[in-house]
Amino acid sequence: xxxxxxxxxxxxxxxxxxxxxxxxxxxxxxxxxxxxxxxxxxxxxxxxxxxxxxxxxxxxxxxxxxxxxxxxxxxxxxxxxxxxxxxxxxxxxxxxxxxxxxxxxxxxxxxxxxxxxxxxxxxxxxxxxxxxxxxxxxxxxxxxxxxxxxxxxxxxxxxxxxxxxxxxxxxxxxxxxxxxxxxxxxxxxxxxxxxxxxxxxxxxxxxxxxxxxxxxxxxxxxxxxxxxxxxxxxxxxxxxxxxxxxxxxxxxxxxxxxxxxxxxxxxxxxxxxxxxxxxxxxxxxxxxxxxxxxxxxxxxxxxx
Amino acid sequence: xxxxxxxxxxxxxxxxxxxxxxxxxxxxxxxxxxxxxxxxxxxxxxxxxxxxxxxxxxxxxxxxxxxxxxxxxxxxxxxxxxxxxxxxxxxxxxxxxxxxxxxxxxxxxxxxxxxxxxxxxxxxxxxxxxxxxxxxxxxxxxxxxxxxxxxxxxxxxxxxxxxxxxxxxxxxxxxxxxxxxxxxxxxxxxxxxxxxxxxxxxxxxxxxxxxxxxxxxxxxxxxxxxxxxxxxxxxxxxxxxxxxxxx
Numbered sequence: 001x002x003x004x005x006x007x008x009x010x011x012x013x014x015x016x017x018x019x020x021x022x023x024x025x026x027x028x029x030x031x032x033x034x035x036x037x038x039x040x041x042x043x044x045x046x047x048x049x050x051x052x053x054x055x056x057x058x059x060x061x062x063x064x065x066x067x068x069x070x071x072x073x074x075x076x077x078x079x080x081x082x083x084x085x086x087x088x089x090x091x092x093x094x095x096x097x098x099x100x101x102x103x104x105x106x107x108x109x110x111x112x113x114x115x116x117x118x119x120x121x122x123x124x125x126x127x128x129x130x131x132x133x134x135x136x137x138x139x140x141x142x143x144x145x146x147x148x149x150x151x152x153x154x155x156x157x158x159x160x161x162x163x164x165x166x167x168x169x170x171x172x173x174x175x176x177x178x179x180x181x182x183x184x185x186x187x188x189x190x191x192x193x194x195x196x197x198x199x200x201x202x203x204x205x206x207x208x209x210x211x212x213x214x215x216x217x218x219x220x221x222x223x224x225x226x227x228x229x230x231x232x233x234x235x236x237x238x239x240x241x242x243x244x245x246x247x248x249x250x251x252x253x254x255x256x257x258x259x260x261x262x263x264x265x266x267x268x269x270x271x272x273x274x275x276x277x278x279x280x281x282x283x284x285x286x287x288x289x290x291x292x293x294x295x296x297x298x299x300x301x302x303x304x
Numbered sequence: 305x306x307x308x309x310x311x312x313x314x315x316x317x318x319x320x321x322x323x324x325x326x327x328x329x330x331x332x333x334x335x336x337x338x339x340x341x342x343x344x345x346x347x348x349x350x351x352x353x354x355x356x357x358x359x360x361x362x363x364x365x366x367x368x369x370x371x372x373x374x375x376x377x378x379x380x381x382x383x384x385x386x387x388x389x390x391x392x393x394x395x396x397x398x399x400x401x402x403x404x405x406x407x408x409x410x411x412x413x414x415x416x417x418x419x420x421x422x423x424x425x426x427x428x429x430x431x432x433x434x435x436x437x438x439x440x441x442x443x444x445x446x447x448x449x450x451x452x453x454x455x456x457x458x459x460x461x462x463x464x465x466x467x468x469x470x471x472x473x474x475x476x477x478x479x480x481x482x483x484x485x486x487x488x489x490x491x492x493x494x495x496x497x498x499x500x501x502x503x504x505x506x507x508x509x510x511x512x513x514x515x516x517x518x519x520x521x522x523x524x525x526x527x528x529x530x531x532x533x534x535x536x537x538x539x540x541x542x543x544x545x546x547x548x549x550x551x
Contacts, residue, residue, distance in 0.1 A: 175416055179405055185367050186403040188387035189396070191420040191468055195386075 002142045007266040008259070009140070013150045013219065015258020016157035020212035021235030022242065022250035023164060024205030030181040030245040031201050033100060037107040038087060040232015041114035042080050042206045046213025047129065047223050048122055049079040054130050064134040069152060069218060072132065076214045077207040084206025088199050111228075118225030126224045129217035149219040156215055160208060161251055167204075168247055177201060181245065230277065234261075237284045243297025252295060256283065315342040317376075318472055318503050319364065319395075324373035326356075326363050333359045335527045336373070341472065346494070346504045348514040348535065350548050351524035357507040358400050360524070361474050364505075365397045366390045378471065392420050396470035400477050400507075402461040406450025410441060413449050413460050417467030427467075434463035437493050455486035462493065472503045479510045491517050511548040515539040523548070 021043050028036045050072040054060070059068045091110045095102050133152055137145040168174035176197045179187040187194055216231070217223055238257045242249025257280045264272075264279040287295065319341040326334040334356045341347045351357050362368045364375055366387040374383045382390050396417075405413055414434065418427050435442035438459040444452060449460055458478055465473055475494070479487040487510065495517055498504055508514035515521050521538045523531040531538065538544050 172415070172419060175408070175412055176419065178408065179416055182405050182407070183403065185387075186399060186405070187416075188367065189365065189391060189399060189403070190416045190464075191388045191391035192416075193386070193388045 002144050003266060005141055005144045007262045009144070009146055009150060010266075011259035011262035012255065013153045013258070014262055015255035016153050017212045017216045017231070017254070018235045018238045018257050019251040019254025020157055020160060020208045020215075021232065022239040022254045023161070023247065024209045025236050025239040026242070026244055026247060026250040027177070027201050027205045029239070030247075031177060031198050032092070032096075032103070034092065034103050035107060035236070036092075036202075036205075037104070037232075038091075038110035038114055039205065039209060040228030040235065041111050041118070042083055042087070042228070043209040043213045043232060043235075044118060044223075044225060044228035045083055045114065046076045046080045046210025047217050047227065048118070048213075048225075049076040049210060050214035050217060051127060051129055051223075054132060059132045060130045061132070064132055066133065066152075069132045069214075073156065073211055073214045076210040080206040080210030080213075081203040084202040084204075085199055087206075088202040092202075093195070093199075115226055115229070122225050124224060124226075126222050129221040129223060131218065131221060133218055147219075149215075152218055153215045156211060160211055164204070164208070165247065173197065173200070234277075234280045237280050241284055241287055241294055243294030246294070246296045246298075249294055249296035315344050317341070318343045318345075318378060319505065320374075320376040321360070321364060322374045322376070324360065324363055324375070325371045326359050326368055327371050333527055334363070334370070337524070337527070337529055338373075339522050339529065339532070341503060341505050343471075343503055344498070344501065345520060346498050346506065346518040348506045348508055348511070348518040348521040349524055350508060350511040350514065350521060350538075350544075352547075353509075354526070355524040356527040357524055358476055359527075361397060361476050361505070361507055364390075365395055365474060388420075391468055391470075394469070394471040395474065396465035396468050396472070397474040398458075398461040398465040398476065398478065400480065402454075402457045404449045404452075404457050404460050404464070406448065408449055409446055410449050410452070410460055411445040413464050414441075414445075414467050417464035420468060426469075430467050430469065434466055437466075437496065438463055455482050455489070458482060458486075458490055459493075462490070466497070470502070472505065473497070475504065475506045477507055477509060479508060479513065487513065511544070512539070 021039065024039050025036060028034055053072050053075045059072065087110055091106055092103065095106050133148045136148045140146050168177060176187065176192045179190060179192060180194055180197055184194060234257055235254065238253035239250045241256060242253030260279045260283055261276055264276045268276065317340050321337060321339050324334050324337045325332065337360055349357050349360060359368060363370050366385055369384050374381055377390065377393060377395060380393065382393065414431060418430065421427050440456050441459050441463050444456060449457065452460065478490050491513060494504060506514055506518065515535045515538055518535040520533065521535045522529050523544060531544065
């Protein structure tokens with residue numbers, strides 16, 4: 001029982017990370033019908049942005065502080081928002097009128113570019129994120145504890161997700177995003193500067209990925225320029241699982257993948273443990289067999 | 305007999321399209337279309353399917369870029385300007401097939417129409433006007449737009465276009481798929497809007513009704529204007545009667 005609850009907490013924390021990244025995939029897909037394969041690498045950039053900010057300001061284990069952690073989060077979000085804007089402007093906007101295959105190949109190119117430039121600039125060796133949060137544990141139930149990083153992950157993800165939900169459903173900007181997702185030309189007829197809204201969508205998605213990049217490093221400090229590959233792929237699976245283009249679906253998918261992965265780690269026999277990464281894919285295949293549009297996805301007619 | 309009684313012949317031009325040539329890839333859809341809409345007029349563009357009516361409207365509002373030619377709105381050359389800017393200058397298009405956002409509420413659709421309106425007081429005033437014009441819309445404000453009937457959706461589409469406070473309203477087949485009685489309601493509303501000063505350029509397959517409510521008309525045939533003139537005169541013209549009025 002205690003193991004189960006502990007794994008639930010771990011799974012929710014990991015799931016929140018996937019959810020934050022999945023939101024970026026799903027938002028960009030919503031407005032552009034583009035799978036932004038570079039999104040996982042923006043998440044990686046977020047971790048590095050947080051890391052170098054911590055180094056620059058001398059934040060370390062020596063003086064743990066929530067405020068400092070929050071500051072790292074904010075700086076990383078701003079850096080990646082700018083990165084997202086730049087990627088959209090330089091890589092995706094020029095091929096907007098081209099076929100979707102062209103855009104997809106461009107996305108893969110941007111991804112490879114970021115991964116390799118990352119290795120050149122940051123070095124390929126793993127680095128360790130300073131643990132800037134106070135190392136505390138809070139008892140939950142019996143021997144079950146929740147750590148400060150877990151609390152930070154859950155709290156920050158919740159705030160960001162609620163914030164995004166409000167943005168999408170209760171603001172003019174959110175309406176514009178949804179209008180573009182439905183039909184680009186009609187959105188233009190509403191007087192919406194669609195280029196601007198699409199660019200800002202990239203910025204917001206990238207900022208969320210950056211938040212995930214810093215939050216994850218507070219719990220799993222080891223990172224390198226290729227961390228975006230697997231994590232990005234799993235978050236993408238989460239977005240598809242929940243129904244790509246659907247904001248609630250991305251959160252749901254993220255939590256499911258996170259829970260499944262920790263449960264697999266906790267309960268699979270040790271010999272099968274190396275296969276824990278396969279769990280996400282197995283779930284994806286199973287769900288898509290039954291519901292090709294994902295759990296919350298709707299059968300939208302393919303746009304021509 | 306035209307119901308649009310007052311004379312607007314001498315009014316200044318609000319919209320001028322000059323020699324528009326529009327291509328889709330290798331196919332030329334418009335081969336030099338020129339037309340004028342004066343302030344206060346209702347002008348109808350009639351023509352068969354594929355004649356280029358929708359293409360003309362899309363070019364005016366900047367969704368399509370002409371290969372040659374110019375679009376002058378309110379004295380300003382808006383050729384090749386982005387659509388949101390042209391909308392901001394006072395052109396609104398209620399597109400073919402209505403183009404409402406089915407998953408949003410009627411109110412959200414109308415809010416989108418007022419996307420460039422920062423003034424909430426003005427927004428409420430405009431909303432009130434749309435609700436007065438179409439009482440059915442008022443009853444359905446909180447409803448998902450996709451659940452509305454075709455006629456109600458058309459009212460939402462027109463209402464949404466009005467929310468941007470346009471000086472020129474473009475309508476693409478407002479009667480498409482609607483029952484005659486509903487069509488009548490829509491056209492009554494358009495006449496009322498025109499009497500209040502709104503300039504309207506209309507594309508219609510229902511040429512009979514459209515000409516009856518217009519000051520002037522243009523006949524488009526495979527990307528070329530073949531006739532133009534007073535709406536009454538067009539409605540009486542033997543060729544128009546044969547080709548578009550089924551008489």
